[in-house]
Amino acid sequence: xxxxxxxxxxxxxxxxxxxxxxxxxxxxxxxxxxxxxxxxxxxxxxxxxxxxxxxxxxxxxxxxxxxxxxxxxxxxxxxxxxxxxxxxxxxxxxxxxxxxxxxxxxxxxxxxxxxxxxxxxxxxxxxxxxxxxxxxxxxxxxxxxxxxxxxxxxxxxxxxxxxxxxxxxxxxxxxxxxxxxxxxxxxxxxxxxxxxxxxxxxxxxxxxxxxxxxxxxxxxxxxxxxxxxxxxxxxxxxxxxxxxxxxxxxxxxxxxxxxxxxxxxxxxxxxxxxxxxxxxxxxxxxxxxxxxxxxx
Numbered sequence: 001x002x003x004x005x006x007x008x009x010x011x012x013x014x015x016x017x018x019x020x021x022x023x024x025x026x027x028x029x030x031x032x033x034x035x036x037x038x039x040x041x042x043x044x045x046x047x048x049x050x051x052x053x054x055x056x057x058x059x060x061x062x063x064x065x066x067x068x069x070x071x072x073x074x075x076x077x078x079x080x081x082x083x084x085x086x087x088x089x090x091x092x093x094x095x096x097x098x099x100x101x102x103x104x105x106x107x108x109x110x111x112x113x114x115x116x117x118x119x120x121x122x123x124x125x126x127x128x129x130x131x132x133x134x135x136x137x138x139x140x141x142x143x144x145x146x147x148x149x150x151x152x153x154x155x156x157x158x159x160x161x162x163x164x165x166x167x168x169x170x171x172x173x174x175x176x177x178x179x180x181x182x183x184x185x186x187x188x189x190x191x192x193x194x195x196x197x198x199x200x201x202x203x204x205x206x207x208x209x210x211x212x213x214x215x216x217x218x219x220x221x222x223x224x225x226x227x228x229x230x231x232x233x234x235x236x237x238x239x240x241x242x243x244x245x246x247x248x249x250x251x252x253x254x255x256x257x258x259x260x261x262x263x264x265x266x267x268x269x270x271x272x273x274x275x276x277x278x279x280x281x282x283x284x285x286x287x288x289x290x291x292x293x294x295x296x
Contacts, residue, residue: 019085022148029151077119
């Protein structure tokens with residue numbers, strides 16, 4: 001191994017550790033309140049929202065692996081992610097929470113197994129795309145470090161100061177998070193990964209405007225005495241008009257985007273209403289609750 005090859009591998013090795021570290025804290029922050037509120041909700045969000053995040057991180061590391069054989073990169077990634085998860089689980093559950101007993105049960109082992117297999121699954125599924133190698137820049141470190149460190153600080157503060165949320169606030173935050181994930185998944189599918197990543201700054205601002213501001217407007221507009229159709233029309237127009245204009249979508253992309261974005265709101269409402277009896281997303285549309293269906 002030449003000096004240049006060794007330096008590139010070392011740089012990738014450090015980058016992969018940073019990515020695994022930051023993603024670990026980010027997903028734990030996202031799951032903290034949902035899982036503590038309802039285990040079914042936590043598991044649902046883990047499979048729907050958290051798994052794509054891990055897949056994105058693994059893919060991001062593999063596409064920057066500069067070795068001769070990509071399968072070796074998958075093996076290194078698997079080892080790094082597994083070790084990071086084990087060490088951080090001990091820090092999180094043992095040192096921060098003082099709940100090491102909660103860690104060692106079958107579901108944790110299943111999680112480790114999935115994380116170890118994920119790089120190889122990504123290698124098989126995305127082998128062609130992974131041939132388009134990308135270099136590691138300082139900006140790449142920042143995109144992982146910032147959310148990772150912020151998530152670590154927030155979740156540590158929540159535990160140390162025993163910060164709690166009211167049920168209504170928790171529900172609203174969960175719905176915002178779910179909407180953000182769905183909104184970004186739609187943009188990712190419409191734009192494609194490369195176009196999505198090159199416009200990631202615009203996507204972030206659109207996420208804040210269309211989802212966060214839109215939902216805040218809808219929630220607090222009612223409290224301010226605005227008509228119900230204004231509360232829904234303004235966010236709807238923002239979601240329908242801003243992304244196609246800002247991201248300069250082509251005609252086919254616009255049609256696909258509008259179809260998926262208009263379908264997403266009813267779908268989110270149906271899922272949360274049916275499984276959790278949360279009717280806040282679209283309160284004018286009544287959905288039968290699963291527990292009522294089972295127990296009568």
